[in-house]
Every structure is written in structure tokens, then in C-alpha cells.
Amino acid sequence: MNLLKRLGLAASLTLATTAGVATVIDHAHAQDKKLKVYLSLSYSGNSWQSEAANIVKALAQTPPYDKTVELKEVISGTDPQAQISAYESMIQDGADGIISFPISSTALNRTIHRGCQKGVLFFMYDATVTEPCAYNVSYITAGFGENSAQALVNILGGKGNIFLSRGVPGNSVDKRHTDGAMHIFKQYPGIKVVAEYYSYWDDRTTQQETAKALAAHPDVDGIWAQAGEYGAIQAQLDKGNKLVPMTGENSDGFRLGLADPKMQGMGLKGVSAGSPPATSGYAFKLMMEILTKKRELKPMNVEYPLPWVPADQVKPCKGDTFADGCNVFPSDKVPSSFVTEVFNPELLPELSLQSALEGKPTPGASIQPLPADVKHAPDAPGINCSSCKAPADEYKLTKIEPTVKP
Amino acid sequence: MPFEASSDRRGRQKLDRETVNTLLVFGLSIVLIVCSRFISPALGSWSQVLTVLILASFLVIMSFGQGLVILIGGLDLSIPALITLGGVLTTTWIGTADTGVWYMLPAILVICALVGAVSGIGIVWLKVPPFIMTMATSIVVASVALGYTSGTPRGGSPSALLWLMKSWFLGVPVVIYFTLAFILLGWLLQNFTALGRRLRALGTNRNAALIAGVSVNRLELVPYAISAACAGFVGMMLVGYSNGATLRMGDSYMLPSIAAVVIGGSSILGGSGTFIGTVGGAILLTTLGTMISAIGLSEGWRTIIEGAIIVGALLVLRGEFLTHIGNRMLTRGK
Structure with missing residues (x-):
């Protein structure tokens, strides 16, 4: 190869690399007043x-x-x-x-x-x-951890072996969720956390980590999961036709599963909540x-x-928006990991x-004003304030009442 | 047989270091599985062995490619991006509709192999160090996948891949038969073909290989192309396993693919190592991961223990003294 050719190839490779460095910039039409x-x-x-x-x-x-x-x-x-x-x-x-x-x-x-x-x-x-x-x-302060934990406890009747499928180690969000959940689980001596693993809020990691945990504890009774929960369902299906009650976040696959009579027949019950x-x-x-x-x-x-969204409130959407209180899309419209x-x-x-x-605007839509009221979030030390104290009722249940006594 | 009867045992009394290492890696995996019963009574069961083998199958196939690259003294950092590329193209081009699955799956593998060959070209002719070249490829490919999908890969798994990853035959998952066949082919390719021998020659001494008549430049592209195709295939397997693709699906396989090769007895500098050893390394790593996750300790302690066991295993396996002990026992036994 001669020198010119070499230089040309080198130049195009450099260009490709520069263009590829993970920076994507969307340009709107630049005008001065914008x-x-x-x-x-x-x-x-x-x-x-x-x-x-x-x-x-x-x-x-x-x-x-x-x-x-x-x-x-x-x-x-x-x-x-x-x-x-x-x-x-x-x-x-x-x-x-x-x-x-x-x-x-x-x-x-x-x-x-x-x-x-x-x-x-x-x-x-x-x-x-x-x-x-x-x-x-x-x-974050709206209580995903404690509410979903209470929902699981209610379904399990206050006793059973459970897995915790957590998020990213060291992350303040994961810690807040898990602290809230443990606040509930600790009140029930019959609830035993037999495996706790980090699933990095990812379906595939959740599936593999749950598969490992199932190998050691096939007798699990319930799973408390953060995002990635659909992977926990898949790991159980890989093992056979048995599903346990579980709570998780808002993936399309999980919500469809909660409403699917076949999966309900295998034992799936639970609530979908979490990060929108x-x-x-x-x-x-x-x-x-x-x-x-x-x-x-x-x-x-x-x-x-x-x-x-508890199982009985899952409602598939007919169109492309959340009309008539629907809250999940059919599987041919979005992938199962879609939130x-x-x-x-x-x-x-x-x-x-x-x-x-x-990332495309809805045709014909225009921006509508927001309601005047804005809800103030409670203090959460290390999460939304530094030198502050969490309120005494930090883990107060807002979505569900306990149906079993500790 | 006359050969058996020969009194010349010079060649046979010496246990080859690679063989000892391979046997030890497999032995250690079995010991780990048996010991894991102490952690939880459900461990050590046939069901756990199958879980380990399924999870290890991804690593085995990926490490074959990485192993070839390491054999010639290179390193492939583009594996996560190519796993993603294979997975994303499979779900978007083929998807649940099975559009042209029988020619599209090979076509996607060829695309991955070409990307790998481009890395190889940069390394051989532009003299970019493998580390940098494959990293650059990785960034470009990952960004293309991000732009192409606008962040959300659509579609699900073709039925052929679901069959590969989810169906069973005679009480054993199909993917395990598949992986065994792959191991056999990989082993034959690396040990009993001219290509395998030339690659080893190239990794041992490039100049000597050149003098011996090996066209070293063209040959050096091959491992990168194979490695990329293997990664692309693992992407497809992961699509079948979790019925969909994500843009970060390959992230957690980068270091394990290198670790499996090194634990399996290959030199990170190239020129030595067998695929069977690498398979042992992959199984050992996966067994360890499964066991560790069953220990009821906090994440910090679990990763400390995992790290310590990996280093310990490597020290034991590397030890020349084990080869000596092995040889001595053989001599005494006779």
C-alpha cells in the first residue's frame, strides 16, 4: 500500500472515531433569540x-x-x-x-x-x-421501596423466602429503595431474605443473577425487584412452569405478564411501580x-x-397514548424492556x-400549561439535601395498607 | 499395539504443562460445585450444573475468539460492542417475524466478522496497537448502534434462537449440545489444522513464522474476524436467552472473556494456550459466580472473595511445581 492510501485510510478512520465518540448533538435551527x-x-x-x-x-x-x-x-x-x-x-x-x-x-x-x-x-x-x-x-421520595415491599408481604401472607433484586451498588437511589423495603420486611420475622443480588437495573443481568439465585434456592416464595424485573420472570420460566409473586418496576413485559391469565395460572401476582x-x-x-x-x-x-399498577388494574392501550386509563402496550408495539x-x-x-x-413531536399537539401546584418532596439526606434530616414518617405507606399483622 | 509396547517412554513421562493446567481447572470447578453444598443444600445438584453450563456457554464461545486473538499476542476490546451489534441487528432485521432467518443470521455474522477484520487491518497495516484499535472500533460500533436504534432496540427473538436457548432434548438444554459441538470444532481448528498451527507460530515468534513461509499479515486479520463473529453470535444467543436486545448487553463480558483465557492457561503475551483450557476457565469463573451469589454476604465481601479465589486459582495453576509433582508421581507409579 502506498503512503497516500495509508494516510487516506488513517484519516477516514480518525474521522469515524471522532464522529463516534459518544456525543450526539441535536441541532435545532440556530437563531439568536432562541x-x-x-x-x-x-x-x-x-x-x-x-x-x-x-x-x-x-x-x-x-x-x-x-x-x-x-x-x-x-x-x-x-x-x-x-x-x-x-x-x-x-x-x-x-x-x-x-x-x-x-x-x-x-x-x-x-x-x-x-x-x-x-x-x-x-x-x-x-x-x-x-x-x-x-x-x-x-x-424517589414517593416510597417505591416500602410500598412495593408491603404489597409483597401482603400477597405472601407475612411469611416466606424472598430474593431482593437490587440496582447499582453504591447508588443513592438503590439505597433509598432498599432501605424502604427493608424497613417493611424487618417488621415481619416470617419474611426471610435468602438472596440479595445487584442486577444493575437491566433485564439481562436480572435474568442471569436470578438464575444463579434460583440454583441455590429453588424454594423461593417471592421476589422484590427493582428495574429489570422482567428478567426475573424469564429466569423462572427457564426453570419450568412455576412463577412466584413479585413486585417490580414499569417494564411493558412485566405489566403484560401480570395481566396474562397463563402467567397468573403459573402463580404470578404482584404490583408494577417505580421510576417513570x-x-x-x-x-x-x-x-x-x-x-x-x-x-x-x-x-x-x-x-x-x-x-x-396492581395486576387487576393493568389495561392494554388500543392506540399510541395512555387514553381511557390504559397503562401498557401490546407486545407487537414495543419491546418487553420498554418502560x-x-x-x-x-x-x-x-x-x-x-x-x-x-423523540418526535406528536402531530398537531401544542404545549399545554402545567397545573399551578407543585408538590414539595420531603427531605432525603444525601439524596436531595446535604445537611438535613429525614422526616420521622420517611417510610410511611402511601399506596397500600398492611393486610397482615407483623 | 507395538507402539504401546515400546520401552521408549521419554515422550510420555513428561506431562505437558498445558494438559496439567487444563485438568486442574476442570478439577477445581468440580471441587467448587461439590463444596457449594455447604453453602446451600440445593447447590451441587444436577439443576445447578445445568444453570452453570448454560451461563458458561456465552463465555465459552466468546473466549474462543478472544483466545485466538490473545494467542497471536493481541487483545480484543471490541467484544461488548460486537455482542450488542449482533443482538441489535438480529432483533431489528429478523425479529419475531423470522424474516429470512436462514440467510440473515449468517449475513449478520459476516458483518460482524468484517468489522473485526477492519480492526485487524488497522492493527496490521496502520500499526495501531491492538488495544487502541479495538477500543476505537468498539466506540464507533456502539455509537452506530445507539444512533440506529435511537436508544431503544426494537423487536424480539427469532424463533430459531428461542429454540436454541430455551428447548430441551433428553433432559439437557439444547444449547449445551450446541456448545459441546462448538468446543469440539474450536479444539479441532486450533490444534489440528494448518490455520491453528500457523496462528500459534505467529504468536510464538512473528519473524520465525515469516521465515517459515507464513503470510503473517493476512493471517493476523483472521483471529480478529473470528473473535468479532463469535461476539456477534453471543449477541444472538443473548437475544434468544432474554428475548430481546439492549445496548449494554455485552458490557459485563469484556474482562471475563480475557480472564477465562488466562485462567485456562494461556499466556497473555501470546504463543501458548489451548481452547479446552479456556473452556475450563469459563466454567470455573461461572461456577464461582453462581456460588458466590448464593453466599449471604454483602456485595463488597462477595466481590473480595471472588477476586481472591481467582488470584489464588491462577497462582496454583501457574505453579511449575505442580507439573513437577505430577511428573514425579508418574515416575514413581511406574
Whole structure:
């Protein structure tokens, strides 16, 4: 090969690499008057993250925001340093607002503080930061752990061997959920946690970890799972035709399973609750109302309602939105790992399935104003505030009553 | 037989180091499974053995490719991205509708192999170190998959893959027969074909191989292409296993694929190692993972124990003294 050819190949490879470095930037038509908003993700690659990002992208293209907002998306990677430098560049670039899924609840604080001083609005969705000048919008404080744990205890009649399928080790969200759940489980001496494993909020990891746990404890009576729960069902089906009651998050596969008479016949019962990707849309609309001076709101922690769908309330959707109280899509429309909670008829009527799947605006939709009231989230030390105390009724049940006595 | 009767035992008394290592890895796996009964009475059962073998099948197939790359002194860091590529293309191009499954599955494997060959070209002709080249490929492929799916891979598993991963034959999952056949073919390829011998020659001494008439440059592409195709196939298996693809489905296999090869007795610098040893390494790692997850300790302690056992196993397996002991016992026995 001659030198020229070599150089050419080298150049094209370098180009391909540069283009591929995990930074995807969406350019709206740049105009001078447009508000400059950044969407900062720590990573992408699971359905939840991309749905949440797609919702924001769809809303930013829905009239009138399509003419007034320039949204740029930056995916920085799974370490806090990468997100810190991404924030720094956005602040340098004169961002009006940054909407973000933060990778750490504390590591980004200094940069956020600097940005606030320069007049940048920071909105965090789902995951939170403890920096007081940022807005946190999250369901975390709404009690997923304790409510789902109580639901499982009720189904099991207060006794049995259970697995805990957890999230990412060391993550504050996983800790909050598990602490809430253990607060309930510890009240029932008949409930025994025989295996506890980290499933990284991923279906496939959950399936493999559950398969391992089943090898050691085939006599399990119930599973308390965080996101990835559909993998736990698959692991049980791999073993035979027996399913145990379980609680999990909002995957389409899990909800369809809860309502499927065949799986119910094998023993599946439970509740679907947990983290809704729609939170990002609510956070974005709140931020835009503040940026366009339609709302005055000091930095605060906002609580997003916890989705709560017991088996008998699962209702398949006929169309592409959550109409008539439906809450799950048929399996030919979305993959089983799709997180169903992408809509909210009251807060986010602008969205359709295409918004969540492809980031496209719903034809004919325009941005509707949010309700005036915003729900204040309780303090959660290390999660949404640093020097604060959790309320005494931190783990109060809100969705379900105990039906068995401890 | 006259050969048996020969009194010349020089060649036979020496136990080959690789054989000893392989036997030890398998032995250690069996000991672990038997010991695991102490952790939970349900462990050590036939059902657990099957669970381990199914979970190990992914690692076995992936490590075959990684093993060939390591054999020639390289390293393939693009495995997670190619697993994802194989999985995503399978669910989006074929999906539950089984669109052209019989030619699409091979076509996807060819695409993966071509991506691997591109890494190889960068390594051989542009002299980019394997570490960097495969990492760059990995980033590009992962980003293409992200852009192509806008984050949510659609579709489910073709029925052929569901059959491979979920059906049983004579009380044993089909995938275990498949993996056994793969192991046999891989072993034959590496040990009894000209290609296998040339690869080993290339890994041992590139210049010597060149002088011996091996076309080293073209040959060096082969392991990267095979490794990429193996990773793509594991992506397909994972699609059948969990009935769908995710963009991070390959992430947890990067280091285990290298670890299985090294524990199996290969030198990380290339030139030595057998596929059977690697298979043992994959089974040992998976057994360990299954056992550790049954211990009721916190995650921190479990990973500490797992790490310690891996290092301990490697030290024991590497020890030349075991070969000596083996040889001595053989001599005494005669």
C-alpha cells in the first residue's frame, strides 16, 4: 500500500472515531433569540434513559417551543468527571438551562453552584443532586421501596423466602429503595431474605443473577425487584412452569405478564411501580415555564407521583397514548424492556408513543400549561439535601395498607 | 499395539504443562460445585450444573475468539460492542417475524466478522496497537448502534434462537449440545489444522513464522474476524436467552472473556494456550459466580472473595511445581 492510501485510510478512520465518540448533538435551527437548553445524560443505552431523553427532545420540538428553544443533547459517559466537564462547557457556551440525569448526587455540586451564579437553571430528573440551587424533579421520595415491599408481604401472607433484586451498588437511589423495603420486611420475622443480588437495573443481568439465585434456592416464595424485573420472570420460566409473586418496576413485559391469565395460572401476582421516564418531560416543562417567565419558582425538590399498577388494574392501550386509563402496550408495539410510564394525561398530554420511541413531536399537539401546584418532596439526606434530616414518617405507606399483622 | 509396547517412554513421562493446567481447572470447578453444598443444600445438584453450563456457554464461545486473538499476542476490546451489534441487528432485521432467518443470521455474522477484520487491518497495516484499535472500533460500533436504534432496540427473538436457548432434548438444554459441538470444532481448528498451527507460530515468534513461509499479515486479520463473529453470535444467543436486545448487553463480558483465557492457561503475551483450557476457565469463573451469589454476604465481601479465589486459582495453576509433582508421581507409579 502506498503512503497516500495509508494516510487516506488513517484519516477516514480518525474521522469515524471522532464522529463516534459518544456525543450526539441535536441541532435545532440556530437563531439568536432562541433559548439555549442543554440535555445532559450521563449514559445512554437502556430503554429508560433513551425514553426519558426522547421525551425531552419531542417536547422541545412541539409548538411553540420548536421556534423558541434550541436543545442540544450531550451524552458524557458513566463517570462524574465526564459530566462535570460537560456541564462546564455548557456553562461556558452560555446555556440558559441545563436539564440532566445526574450520575452522582454530590460530585457535580461545585460545578452546578458555579453555573447557578452565572444564571443557569439546573433541572435534574429522576436522579437528584444535593446542591440547593438546583431543582430536583423525582419520584424517589414517593416510597417505591416500602410500598412495593408491603404489597409483597401482603400477597405472601407475612411469611416466606424472598430474593431482593437490587440496582447499582453504591447508588443513592438503590439505597433509598432498599432501605424502604427493608424497613417493611424487618417488621415481619416470617419474611426471610435468602438472596440479595445487584442486577444493575437491566433485564439481562436480572435474568442471569436470578438464575444463579434460583440454583441455590429453588424454594423461593417471592421476589422484590427493582428495574429489570422482567428478567426475573424469564429466569423462572427457564426453570419450568412455576412463577412466584413479585413486585417490580414499569417494564411493558412485566405489566403484560401480570395481566396474562397463563402467567397468573403459573402463580404470578404482584404490583408494577417505580421510576417513570415521563419525569424528564415534567422537569423540562417546569423549566421552560420558568425560563419563559410564565412561572415563578425558587429552587426546590419536586415530587413526581409514583406509578402504582396492581395486576387487576393493568389495561392494554388500543392506540399510541395512555387514553381511557390504559397503562401498557401490546407486545407487537414495543419491546418487553420498554418502560411504559412515558405519559401522564394530566401533566404531559402532548406526548405519544412516537415521542418516547423516536423523540418526535406528536402531530398537531401544542404545549399545554402545567397545573399551578407543585408538590414539595420531603427531605432525603444525601439524596436531595446535604445537611438535613429525614422526616420521622420517611417510610410511611402511601399506596397500600398492611393486610397482615407483623 | 507395538507402539504401546515400546520401552521408549521419554515422550510420555513428561506431562505437558498445558494438559496439567487444563485438568486442574476442570478439577477445581468440580471441587467448587461439590463444596457449594455447604453453602446451600440445593447447590451441587444436577439443576445447578445445568444453570452453570448454560451461563458458561456465552463465555465459552466468546473466549474462543478472544483466545485466538490473545494467542497471536493481541487483545480484543471490541467484544461488548460486537455482542450488542449482533443482538441489535438480529432483533431489528429478523425479529419475531423470522424474516429470512436462514440467510440473515449468517449475513449478520459476516458483518460482524468484517468489522473485526477492519480492526485487524488497522492493527496490521496502520500499526495501531491492538488495544487502541479495538477500543476505537468498539466506540464507533456502539455509537452506530445507539444512533440506529435511537436508544431503544426494537423487536424480539427469532424463533430459531428461542429454540436454541430455551428447548430441551433428553433432559439437557439444547444449547449445551450446541456448545459441546462448538468446543469440539474450536479444539479441532486450533490444534489440528494448518490455520491453528500457523496462528500459534505467529504468536510464538512473528519473524520465525515469516521465515517459515507464513503470510503473517493476512493471517493476523483472521483471529480478529473470528473473535468479532463469535461476539456477534453471543449477541444472538443473548437475544434468544432474554428475548430481546439492549445496548449494554455485552458490557459485563469484556474482562471475563480475557480472564477465562488466562485462567485456562494461556499466556497473555501470546504463543501458548489451548481452547479446552479456556473452556475450563469459563466454567470455573461461572461456577464461582453462581456460588458466590448464593453466599449471604454483602456485595463488597462477595466481590473480595471472588477476586481472591481467582488470584489464588491462577497462582496454583501457574505453579511449575505442580507439573513437577505430577511428573514425579508418574515416575514413581511406574
